[in-house]
Amino acid sequence: xxxxxxxxxxxxxxxxxxxxxxxxxxxxxxxxxxxxxxxxxxxxxxxxxxxxxxxxxxxxxxxxxxxxxxxxxxxxxxxxxxxxxxxxxxxxxxxxxxxxxxxxxxxxxxxxxxxxxxxxxxxxxxxxxxxxxxxxxxxxxxxxxxxxxxxxxxxxxxxxxxxxxxxxxxxxxxxxxxxxxxxxxxxxxxxxxxxxxxxxxx
Numbered sequence: 001x002x003x004x005x006x007x008x009x010x011x012x013x014x015x016x017x018x019x020x021x022x023x024x025x026x027x028x029x030x031x032x033x034x035x036x037x038x039x040x041x042x043x044x045x046x047x048x049x050x051x052x053x054x055x056x057x058x059x060x061x062x063x064x065x066x067x068x069x070x071x072x073x074x075x076x077x078x079x080x081x082x083x084x085x086x087x088x089x090x091x092x093x094x095x096x097x098x099x100x101x102x103x104x105x106x107x108x109x110x111x112x113x114x115x116x117x118x119x120x121x122x123x124x125x126x127x128x129x130x131x132x133x134x135x136x137x138x139x140x141x142x143x144x145x146x147x148x149x150x151x152x153x154x155x156x157x158x159x160x161x162x163x164x165x166x167x168x169x170x171x172x173x174x175x176x177x178x179x180x181x182x183x184x185x186x187x188x189x190x191x192x193x194x195x196x197x198x199x200x201x202x
Contacts, residue, residue: 008091008093008096008114008161011160012159012160013093016097017097019153020101020152020155023103023154023155024101031103031153031154034103034150034153034154035103035150035154038104038150038153041146045122045125045126045129045144048125048139049070049125049129051129051136052070052128053067053068053070055067055136056132056133057199057200057201061185061187061191061199062187064187064199065182065184065186066131066180067132068183068199069180069183070125070177073128073176073177073180074121074124074125077120077121077124077173078117078120081115081117081168084114084168085112085114086112088112089112090112090113090114091112091113092106092111092112092113092156093113093156095109100155101155102154102156103154104155106155113156113161114158114161115162115165115168116157116162117165118147118151119147119148119161119162119165120165122147122148122169123144123165123166123168123170124170124173125144125173126141126143127170127177128177131174131177131178148162148165149162
């Protein structure tokens, strides 16, 4: 496939270098916390989606449909992001910038950088949660920003990789989550079945 990528270094390579230099001189416990968050933090979004589902049990069928389909929305957004990655084929900054300092091992060739998978998943999940439960959604939004920042801090993404991923996650997940509300009739049928306990509070 033809490489359509612009040079990430020309966009914000300097900012990437400043962030990774800061990480290189940060206390070890800070880097460990960030590395743990970037590795395991996506699990937090699964918990937040579960929280949105639990809340939606006492809400309208449309709201419950959105909560139930939130994981599907996230998978669809991830698929869109993955297609874009394959089209752009931008190399990781730790591969293209000489002397890059990274906390995590640099992904190998062919593991494209733009846009960030972690960031788009986090943004999509946060958007879906926000449309179901505002308070949980704000928590998820802060967590999504932290996830995006962590990907630059550990050295595996340019800032523009995570920024575009955040915007893409919101832009695609928002209409998909709204559309998921149209599955309300299916939830209504579930509420009249033996599965009622999963989709209704009582």
